[in-house]
Amino acid sequence: MSVDDIVKLLDAITKLLNVLIWPAVILFILIRFGRDLRDFFSSLGELSLKGAGFEASLKRKQAEAAAALAAAAASRSDGDTNRESAAKEAKIAADVVSEVVTPRAIRRVSRSTVLWVDDRPENNIYARQALEALGVNFVLATSTDEALKRISRQRFDAIISDMGRPPDPRAGYTLLDHLRSTGDHTPFIIYASSRDPEHVAESRRHGAIGCTNNANELFEMVLSTLGRAV
Template sequence: SEQKNQAKAALYLLQAEASGGPSEHKKVTPNLDAIKESVGAASKNLRDSKVLWVDDNSQGQTYERQALEQLGVEFVLAKNTEQALEILKDQQFQAVITDFKRSEDSTAGYTLLKKIQQEKIDAPVIIYSGSATPEFVAEAKSFGAYGETNRPQELFDMVVNAVKK
């Protein structure tokens, strides 16, 4: 049922927040009311959405993905920029989530963002990175990213808002 899916999504989001997201050093106390509100607001918007997640270490974000999958998001995973661009040629996505640094490129998030813009691919790009300082967030947006965050709940809310039809 929808309520059960919402409860599971909230639990996964709570676990993601408690684990600290991509910046494990920065533990935050999850705000359960805010999580319930996010999940409740999201549940109808996410069905049949497809999101490309680009990260060379995608094992770290299982809870974030599970929270969104509970509400109907389908994820396709890519390990690097080249793989992501190949996938983007063949499939349409409501959003792209990317890490910032990858082993082959210290600014991989921006590299991918620029290539998506050059190819005129219509999908908002969200950078999910441990280094999401206010300065980096402003810079990412100035380069055309939908947003940048290191907080699982902010990521969840950005994805919900990006895929709204």
């Protein structure tokens, strides 16, 4: 199974999970696509078939978030991802979700609103879907100017930004520095191409929570941030 096939499959899973027959859909997918995906979903714990009950709702949110995170990891790969490594990424995503997506976490982040600033928002579809599954709402901006206009009109619980946006290779810091200089202390996370220690340290000196290029780490950072903000 190629990387594109895996991404398309996981994207289809997140969409199909929105229908009422989601347990049957999952069962079909597990049978059709073999052991890798069976292992992925089994790591989430047994999916409940209790209809509209709370346990079923929680498991559904976990499954949606984990599938989207796995797709995010595959979509950001360097093109060398094979079936084994894709299955590994799916397992990591499932482990992250099972650890941090609790009833309390969902209550705290549900209905939060996050501004995501990136000149190529299509690159972050799956990472957004993972958080949207838990009730997080996103407003998108593709430039620093657009972001500032949105911030002037609306309060956000957190801001996620890439780093370089033409013509500014440090646009993430340009936006962050402007906000901090005007007294705006909205939690700020940089989601770019690096998570090297020196870049993490630099982002914190500018006033960000941190920076990462890893979808699972971003997911954890956003949940932690929103949990403190509400």
